[in-house]
Amino acid sequence: MTEKTPALRRDAEHNRQRTLAAAREVFAARGLQATLNDVAHHAGLGVGTVYRRFPNKEALAEAVYTGKLDDIRAAAQAALAGQDAYVALRAFLELALEQAAADRGLRELMRQGTSDNEQIARARQGIMESCGRLIARAQKQGTMRDDITVGDIAPIVSMIDSVMDLPPAGAVRPWRRYLALILDGLRTRPDHGGRRPS
C-alpha cells in the first residue's frame, strides 16, 4: 500500500540483507528470545546498525516470518485441491510441522495465540480456514470422526510442538511418530462408522 522506501544506500541495503539472513539463522536456531545483539554479531555488524533498520526485535521478526507464514498458508489453500480431504490435511500438517521443526522462531510465533502482528494473525486465520474446510470435507467423505473441529488443530500442533526437540532416534524424528499416532486417531474406524470410539 504505502510504498515509501526512500532508497537505501548500496552498502546499507547490503547490510539489511545480511541482518535478515542472520536473523533467519539465529531465530531458527535459538528462537525469538535471541537478542538483537546476537543477531547483529552473527551478521558481523554492530547493534546500532541493526537498530537503524529495524526499530525493535518484533519488527525484525515480522520481516523474517511474514513470508514463511504466507507460504504455509498457500500450502494449506493448495491442499484444498486434493480429492481425499483427510489425506490432504494430513499431508499439509506434515509439511507445516516439518517447517516448524527446522525453525524454533517459527514455532514460537505459531504458538502464541494472541498479541502478535496483524499480518501474522491473518496468515494464521487463513491457515485455519483451509483446515476447517478440509475437516468438513473429510467428514463428508466419511474418513474423519464427526467430533473433530478446527478447534482441534491448534492443540494438535501444540502437542507435537512440545515434543519436537526430542533427539532423533535412529532415522526417525520422534515427533513424526506421535503426529502419525494422533492423525490416525482422527480417522473413522471401520468398526465405529464415523462415531468416536468408546
Next chain:
Amino acid sequence: MTEKTPALRRDAEHNRQRTLAAAREVFAARGLQATLNDVAHHAGLGVGTVYRRFPNKEALAEAVYTGKLDDIRAAAQAALAGQDAYVALRAFLELALEQAAADRGLRELMRQGTSDNEQIARARQGIMESCGRLIARAQKQGTMRDDITVGDIAPIVSMIDSVMDLPPAGAVRPWRRYLALILDGLRTRPDHGGRRPS
C-alpha cells in the same frame, strides 16, 4: 537419615506451616516462577521469615512436592496390581495427569528432565519403572502395540501438558479428549494384530 531438627518455637512452626500452605497454593496457581516474596505475602508473612526457614525457592518447592510426587509413584506401583495392564496404565496416567492439571508447579517439576533435586528424580524414576512394567505386560497380554516403549511416556505426558491450559469446553477438559485419543492409539487394533498401522 540425619534427623536434626533443633525444635522450633511454637509460633515459628506455625508460620512454617502457613508458608508451606501458601507455597502449595501459589505454586499450584502460578507455577514455580512465582517469587518467594509472592509466597510470603500470600501467607501474610514477611519475606525474611520465609527465607529463615527455607534457604531458597528450590528447597521450598522440594518440601512442597516430594510428598505429592511420592503419592504418584505409589499410585504407579499400585497400578501394577491390576490384571489388565493396559487399563491399569491408562487409569494411572489419567490420575497422574488429573493431579498435574490442578497444579502448575507440579507440571513444571515433571517436565524438566535434568537438574532438579535428587528425591524428585528418584520419584520420577520409580514412576517410569512401573510404567515400563505395565507396558511390557500389556504387550504380553496383546492389548498394546509392540513398538511402544517407556520412552514414549514422557513425550505423551509432555504433549498433554502442553494442552492443559485450554479452557474447558462445556463439561470436558479438552486435554482428556486428547489423552483418550493418544491412549487409544497405543492399543493394538483388531485388524493389525499387535503391529502398528500403516
Next chain:
DNA sequence: CCAAAGTGGATATCGCTTATCCGCTTATGT
C-alpha cells in the same frame, strides 16, 4: 570533495528476582 547517510559498540536504563541485614517483637523457662 563534502554533505548526507551509515556504522559500531560502549553504556545508560530498565524490569525483575533473589537474598540479606538488622532493629524490633515475641515466646519460653526460671
Next chain:
DNA sequence: ACATAAGCGGATAAGCGATATCCACTTTGG
C-alpha cells in the same frame, strides 16, 4: 516478671540480562 534466645518484617542491596540510545568516526555518491 524478666532475661534472652528465637523469630519477624520488609526496605533494600546486589545481580542479571535485555533493550535501546548516542555520538564520534567512516563511507558513499553526486
